[in-house]
Amino acid sequence: MNITPLLNSISKYVSLTDKEIEYLESKVFIRKYLKGQYVVQQGDVCKYECYVLSGCTKTFYVDQEGQEHIIMFSIEDWWTSDMGSFISQTPADFNVQCLENSELIMISHDVVDDLYREIPKLERFFRKIVERAFVASQKRIVRNFSLTAKEQYLYFREQYPLIEQRIPQYMIASYLGITKEFLSKIKSQLILEQ
Known part of the structure; x- marks a missing residue:
């Protein structure tokens, strides 16, 4: 299993020892999706945080009239999931669908706390990622208004x-x-x- 792109991404914020890398590798897996397949569907509980190794996904909401509203796209070296659903383990507001054949590194909600306990530096890494996503989301709202x-x-x-x-x-x-x-x-x- 080659998770080098993820390790490179992590190394921009924190450095992991060989032992920590080995532990991380033991807790994640790679899954391939075909174009059109869903990673998360609205109403289901989001079980995975996903790092895009290859491919492209869209995150979108479908309103009561069946109208699709795209929230974001994710390509290589980006993360994708329904973060609210993943954190709270409640039904997803968003769909995540592959626009191309895609390969994702999957981190299960069940192992996140284990990862943070065994590799506390990862908590800092994910905090940084979430902070950046939050700021980008706020700036997008301002752009939509202005x-x-x-x-x-x-x-x-x-x-x-x-x-x-x-x-x-x-x-x-x-x-x-x-x-x-x-x-x-x-x-x-x-x-x-x-």
Whole structure:
């Protein structure tokens, strides 16, 4: 099992001994998903925190009218799950679905406390990851209130160029909270401005 990308990610915040790495390897596993498969479904309890080794996922909510609202995308070296459900072990508000064949490192809710007890440094690592996610989420809320749709799209394109190439335009529109037709207009307008 090759969890080197995860170890590289962890090493940006804390350094693990060989013994700690061995213990971590004994507590996680890798699972492959096919394009279209769900990692978490709305209403189910999220049992795993997932690190993306390869592939791309989307996290989304389906409202009562059946409308899909995309909250985030995750690609290599990103984390994905329904964090609220994972922490509280209550039904998930969000779906996590693979947009490509994906390979994820899975950390079960059942072993998280063992990991923190045996490798206390991991608690710091996960705190840092959650802090960054929280700040990004708050900044996204502010952008949604303060930027035009065009400005939001330009920001998305600038921040996530690797994601834009990999996902359909209608999903970007859903993430931005606009229709795919309106996104098309924005893109046409940007071409004319060049």
